Amino acid sequence: MKKKKINLRDIDTEKHAGEHTHDDGHNHSSPESVGKFKTYIPAIFSFVMLLAGIGLDYFDILFFKEWVRIIWYVVAYLPVGFPVIKEGWNSIKNGDFFTEFLLMSIATIGAFAIGEYPEGVAVMLFYAVGELFQNAAVNRAKSNIKALLDVRPNEALVYRNGAYVSVAPETVKIGEKIQVRVGEKVPLDGTLLSEKGSFNTAALTGESKPDTIQKGASVFAGSINLDGVVEIETTKEFKDSSIARILDMVQNATARKSKTELFIRKFARIYTPIVVFLAIGLTFVPYLLVDDYVFRDWLYRALIFLVISCPCALVISIPLGYFGGLGAASRNGILFKGASFLDSMTKVNTVVMDKTGTVTKGVFKIKDVVSGINLEPALSGVEGEAEFMKYLMAMEAQSTHPIARAILEYKAEGEDFKATKVSEIAGKGLKGTVNDKTVLVGNKALMNSNSIEVPSDTESIVESIVMVAIDNKFVGYVTIADELKEDAHQAIKEIRDSGISKIIMLSGDKDSITQQVAKELGIDWAKGGLLPEDKLTEVEKLKAQPGAKVAFIGDGINDAPVLAASDVGIAMGGLGSDVAIETADIIIQTDQPSKIARAIKIGRSTRSIVWQNIGLAFGVKIVVLILGAGGLATMWEAVFADVGVALLAILNAVRLQRMKWE
Structure with a gap:
C-alpha cells in the first residue's frame, strides 16, 4: 500500500467542498460525506459477491459451473483488483517495477490462473480493506490539521479613511489598527489597544482556560475574542503570524522522516525484488530437485509466498505510527518539527534549561x-x-x-x-x-x-x-x-521520573538567584551570570561527555545558539521569540515546562509502537513464509500474514491518537 501524502491545500479544498448547502434551507449530505461512502462501495460489492460465490460453491448449485463461476469471480474481483493492477502498471511505466501493487497483482492473477478464484478475490478484497483502514487513519490525521485550518481567519476589519472596512488579512500592513468583535478570530498578531480583553487561545496553545490581558499586551492570530469589541495594532504581517507559523510547522513535520521510517522505505525497495525472484525460484527450482513435481502445486506455493512477503504492514504502519505521535503531541500543545525528533527525544539523558521564561514566568x-x-x-x-x-x-x-x-x-x-x-x-x-x-x-x-x-x-x-x-x-x-511557573516543581519531578539522569540550569540572571531557584526546584547543578556564548560553551562540554544526549530548553533570542547546538532544542512558548522558535526542534506552545516530560513520553510511546509493528510484521511473516514454502499454509493464512498483520499494525498505530498523557 502506498503512503498518502497529506497536503494542507488539499485539506482546505475538501473542507470548503464539504460546506455546501442547498437553497431550500435544509442541510443535505455534503459531497465530502457522499464521496466517503462511495469509496466503500467497491469493497462492499466484492465482499457480497465473494460470500455469494462461496455459498454457491458450497451448496454445489447446478448453474454455478465452469464459465459462469469464472465470470462471477471476475466480476467480484474487478472492483477491488482493477485499481491495484492499474497502479502497478503506472508504477512500471514510471520505472518502478517492484512494488506491493505488482506483488498483489501477480499473486491474485496467478490464483485465477490455477483455478483458485475465491482465494484470488479474497486476497485483493482484504488488500482493499487494508487501503480503507489506511485512508481512515490518514483522514483522522487530516481532521486534526483541519482543526488548525478552521482557526485561520478569512477577514480583517481594518481602520482606513475614517472607517473600519473588511479586507483579506493578507492585505493588512504592520502598524494598522484592526477591530475584532465578540466571537470573532483575531486575524493578525498585534498589541491590544483596548483597556483589556479576554481571548480563547486553545487552537494555538492547547490551553482551554481563557487568557485575559491588559492594554499593551500581545494578542495572537487565531485567538478568539470572548468579551467585548477590542482594537488591536498589528505587529506582523499575516504570513508571519502565529497561526501561519504553526500551520507551516505542522505541514513540514510530515515531510521530516525518522531514520526508522527511511530505513523501512529503503528496505522495501530491496526486499520486494528479492521476494519476486525467490517466488520464481520456488516455482521452477523444485523441478530439478523432486521426483513428483507438479507445476500447479509449486506455483500455488509461490503465490502464497508472494502474498505473505508483501511489505504492506511495514510500509504503512511505521509512517502512521510516527504521524500518530506527531498528532498526539500537537493535541497536547507540543509541536515536533519532524518524526526524527520523536526518536531523538527517546535518547535524551541530560536536560539543560534556561531559568527566566522557562521555569519562571x-x-x-x-x-x-x-x-x-x-x-x-x-x-x-x-x-x-x-x-x-x-x-x-x-x-x-x-x-x-x-x-x-x-x-x-x-x-x-x-x-x-x-x-x-x-x-x-x-x-x-x-x-x-x-x-x-x-x-x-x-x-x-x-x-x-x-x-x-x-x-x-x-x-x-x-x-x-x-x-x-x-x-x-x-x-x-x-x-x-x-x-516560578505553577507547574515548575511538577515539571522537574516528572522529568526525573521519566528517567533523565541529569537536570541542569544555565541562566544569564545573577548566580545567587539562579542557585536559589535551582535549590528550590531540586535541580542537580546550576550556573548563573552567563552570556549566550557561555551557555553554548557549557552545553558543548556536556555533549562531549561519552554517551551524553543533551536537550536544551529556552525561550529567548539569546538562547538560539544553544538551541541549535544541542541534540534536541526545545523552545518554551510557541508564541515567544521568533528566533528561538525557528531554531528549535520542538515547540512547547503552552509555556508549561511540565510538557517536557510529556514530550519524552510521547516520543517513547511512538517508538515502542513502531517497533511493536516491526516485530509483529516480521514475526508473523517469517512463520507463515516457512509454512507456505513447505506447503503447509493456504492462501487464507497468506491473507492474514499480509493484510491481517497490516490491519493490526494500523490499529496499533492509531492507539497513539487515543492515548491519555496526563
Missing part, C-alpha cells in the same frame, strides 16, 4: 521597597516610600527593560515626577535629572563608579536589586523577583 514584580536610608528631609517620614518611588519611576519611565515595566506598575498617589537628561550607562543603569536633582538608578557597579557608599546588608540580597542615589547620596532600593 519572566514577569518581574516588586518584592520589597526599602527607603529612608540617608533620605533628605523632603523624602523622610510617612510619605518617604511614595516620594522615593516617584523619583525611581520617573527614571525608569525612560527604559524598556522588563524590570522597568515592573517598577512602573507601582501605584503612587499624587502627581508623577518627570525626568530629564536621562542617559543609559551600559551594564550599570541610568543617570538623569528629577526636580533639579541628579538621580542615579541601577546596580552596585553604578554606585561604586560614582563613589556612593552602599549599605553592607545589600550584599546578602539574592533577588535582583535596583539602587537609587539622589545628589550622590544613597536613598534606598527595591528588590525585584520573578515568579
Whole structure:
C-alpha cells in the first residue's frame, strides 16, 4: 500500500467542498460525506459477491459451473483488483517495477490462473480493506490539521479613511489598527489597544482556560475574542503570524522522516525484488530437485509466498505510527518539527534549561521597597516610600527593560515626577535629572563608579536589586523577583521520573538567584551570570561527555545558539521569540515546562509502537513464509500474514491518537 501524502491545500479544498448547502434551507449530505461512502462501495460489492460465490460453491448449485463461476469471480474481483493492477502498471511505466501493487497483482492473477478464484478475490478484497483502514487513519490525521485550518481567519476589519472596512488579512500592513468583535478570530498578531480583553487561545496553545490581558499586551492570530469589541495594532504581517507559523510547522513535520521510517522505505525497495525472484525460484527450482513435481502445486506455493512477503504492514504502519505521535503531541500543545525528533527525544539523558521564561514566568514584580536610608528631609517620614518611588519611576519611565515595566506598575498617589537628561550607562543603569536633582538608578557597579557608599546588608540580597542615589547620596532600593511557573516543581519531578539522569540550569540572571531557584526546584547543578556564548560553551562540554544526549530548553533570542547546538532544542512558548522558535526542534506552545516530560513520553510511546509493528510484521511473516514454502499454509493464512498483520499494525498505530498523557 502506498503512503498518502497529506497536503494542507488539499485539506482546505475538501473542507470548503464539504460546506455546501442547498437553497431550500435544509442541510443535505455534503459531497465530502457522499464521496466517503462511495469509496466503500467497491469493497462492499466484492465482499457480497465473494460470500455469494462461496455459498454457491458450497451448496454445489447446478448453474454455478465452469464459465459462469469464472465470470462471477471476475466480476467480484474487478472492483477491488482493477485499481491495484492499474497502479502497478503506472508504477512500471514510471520505472518502478517492484512494488506491493505488482506483488498483489501477480499473486491474485496467478490464483485465477490455477483455478483458485475465491482465494484470488479474497486476497485483493482484504488488500482493499487494508487501503480503507489506511485512508481512515490518514483522514483522522487530516481532521486534526483541519482543526488548525478552521482557526485561520478569512477577514480583517481594518481602520482606513475614517472607517473600519473588511479586507483579506493578507492585505493588512504592520502598524494598522484592526477591530475584532465578540466571537470573532483575531486575524493578525498585534498589541491590544483596548483597556483589556479576554481571548480563547486553545487552537494555538492547547490551553482551554481563557487568557485575559491588559492594554499593551500581545494578542495572537487565531485567538478568539470572548468579551467585548477590542482594537488591536498589528505587529506582523499575516504570513508571519502565529497561526501561519504553526500551520507551516505542522505541514513540514510530515515531510521530516525518522531514520526508522527511511530505513523501512529503503528496505522495501530491496526486499520486494528479492521476494519476486525467490517466488520464481520456488516455482521452477523444485523441478530439478523432486521426483513428483507438479507445476500447479509449486506455483500455488509461490503465490502464497508472494502474498505473505508483501511489505504492506511495514510500509504503512511505521509512517502512521510516527504521524500518530506527531498528532498526539500537537493535541497536547507540543509541536515536533519532524518524526526524527520523536526518536531523538527517546535518547535524551541530560536536560539543560534556561531559568527566566522557562521555569519562571519572566514577569518581574516588586518584592520589597526599602527607603529612608540617608533620605533628605523632603523624602523622610510617612510619605518617604511614595516620594522615593516617584523619583525611581520617573527614571525608569525612560527604559524598556522588563524590570522597568515592573517598577512602573507601582501605584503612587499624587502627581508623577518627570525626568530629564536621562542617559543609559551600559551594564550599570541610568543617570538623569528629577526636580533639579541628579538621580542615579541601577546596580552596585553604578554606585561604586560614582563613589556612593552602599549599605553592607545589600550584599546578602539574592533577588535582583535596583539602587537609587539622589545628589550622590544613597536613598534606598527595591528588590525585584520573578515568579516560578505553577507547574515548575511538577515539571522537574516528572522529568526525573521519566528517567533523565541529569537536570541542569544555565541562566544569564545573577548566580545567587539562579542557585536559589535551582535549590528550590531540586535541580542537580546550576550556573548563573552567563552570556549566550557561555551557555553554548557549557552545553558543548556536556555533549562531549561519552554517551551524553543533551536537550536544551529556552525561550529567548539569546538562547538560539544553544538551541541549535544541542541534540534536541526545545523552545518554551510557541508564541515567544521568533528566533528561538525557528531554531528549535520542538515547540512547547503552552509555556508549561511540565510538557517536557510529556514530550519524552510521547516520543517513547511512538517508538515502542513502531517497533511493536516491526516485530509483529516480521514475526508473523517469517512463520507463515516457512509454512507456505513447505506447503503447509493456504492462501487464507497468506491473507492474514499480509493484510491481517497490516490491519493490526494500523490499529496499533492509531492507539497513539487515543492515548491519555496526563
